[in-house]
Amino acid sequence: MTGHQYHRPGGDTGGRSADRAPAGAPAARRAPCRTATPRPSRLRRAASALLIALTGAATLTGCADRDLFLGGAPPAPEEAIRILPGDGARGVRANGRLEVRVPEGRLERVEVNRAGGSGRQPVAGRISRDGTIWRPVTDSLELASRYTVDAVAVDGAGRRTTRHTTFNTFAPPHRLIGFYSPESGATVGTGLIFSLVFNRPVLDRAAVERAVTVSARPVVEVAPHWFGHRRLDFRPRERWRPGTRLTVQLRLREVRTGPGAYGIQHKTLHYQVGRDQVSTVDAARHTLTVRRDGKVVATLPVTAGNAENPTYNGTMVILERHAVTRMDGDTVGFGAEYDIPDVPHAMRLTRSGTFLHGNYWARREVFGGLNTSHGCVGLRDVRGGGPDTPAGWLYRNSIVGDTVEVRNSPDRTVAPDNGLGGWNMPWAAWRAGSALH
DSSP states (O other), X not given: OBXXXXXXXXXXXXXXXXXXXXXXXXXXXXXXXXXXXXXXXXXXHHHHHHHHHHHHHHHHHHHHHHHHHHXXXXXXXXXXXXXXXXXXXXXXXXXXXXXXXXXXXXXXXXXXXXXXXXXXXXXXXXXXXXXXXXXXXXXXXXXXXXXXXXXXXEOTTSOEEEEEEEEEEXXXXXXXXXXXXXOTTOEEXXXXXXXXEESSOOSOHHHHHHHEEEEEESOOOEEEEEETTTEEEEEESSOOOTTOXXXXXXEOBTOXXXXXXXXXXXXXXXXXXXXXXXXXXXXXXXXXXXXXXXXXXXXXXXXXXXXXXXXXXXXXXXXXXXXXXXXXXXXXXXXXXXXXXXXXXXXXXXXXXXXXXXXXXXXXXXXXXXXXXXXXXXXXXXXXXXXXXXXXXXXXXXXXXXEEEEESOSSOBOOTTTTTGGGXXXXXXHHTTOTTO
């Protein structure tokens, strides 16, 4: 059986008008006309007006008088706190300078936030020891984002000045994004090939290849290979050694990949290679043999693809693991032949729909005796997935990046770009797939 996994994709508080009395409050009384206050004389009115004018002027000019006494009026906020990029700037590049500086006094507080596709995030930064400059911890800005800067400074006279500015970074009209799996920090099998699938065709493949590096400790040669204009894979000559640490650097931000198209990612990913596990499916013998670090740890009965729909031969890699998934024949060209909503212990081997998975609907004698599937490799299981069934055991003991080899099937060898099938390509041919050669 081949399979397809389906991916499922502040409020109004009411409030009361400020000029309306709360419910239940006593109504305001109008003063009776007979108690009106007598009008003051013209002389008294003039004296009162003069007194108010004098005291008001004193109040309004009190700070100015103090500033004059201390040596002059305070500078305007844009002079007291100087911020780059300037307020309202647009199209700021990723390498643009972000800085808050005071020519006199010291910075008391600086808060910078970025609003973009991933929401509002604070920008980490530090104020210098002398208090005159704030700079971010990282020296690059995120594209297609809006930044806000809020700063408070204190001058030598103890006067505080605040300033708020905003700026927007460059938003490429066509943004290139590379999708990858698994996420950074995962422990992976020795067969993992790091694969980037881009959201749009890459016309300048050499520029993108220069911006992506995959390195290993212990050091081995890691070579890139393009499959068309949307996919870039990386692998060593042989499978990774257990314990290898992989580092992937995506430095695609502002890399021009074609007319009006730019990369926006700036990430560093880390992976740890776990133990070496290879599962070998013998389609003629209906068995799956698991070898860990070269030693056989289990031999399990399976059912592979039938004569009309044989399982691919060759080396494949576990791409995804799903405790339960739906398999619909209509999505992979089999029409209404099957639609099973709860296939247990499913591990994807190819993008075209080949899985290792649990099977609860076939008769027990099928496993180890007959090939009956539409191309998948099935292991005995129970509905809902049993932890101690052959399928449950294999699922529990497998990780993304583990290698699965299929032999003695009447079908062709899996294509190198179908899943992580690049191990089926000779090393010289793989290296020739670089845009820089």
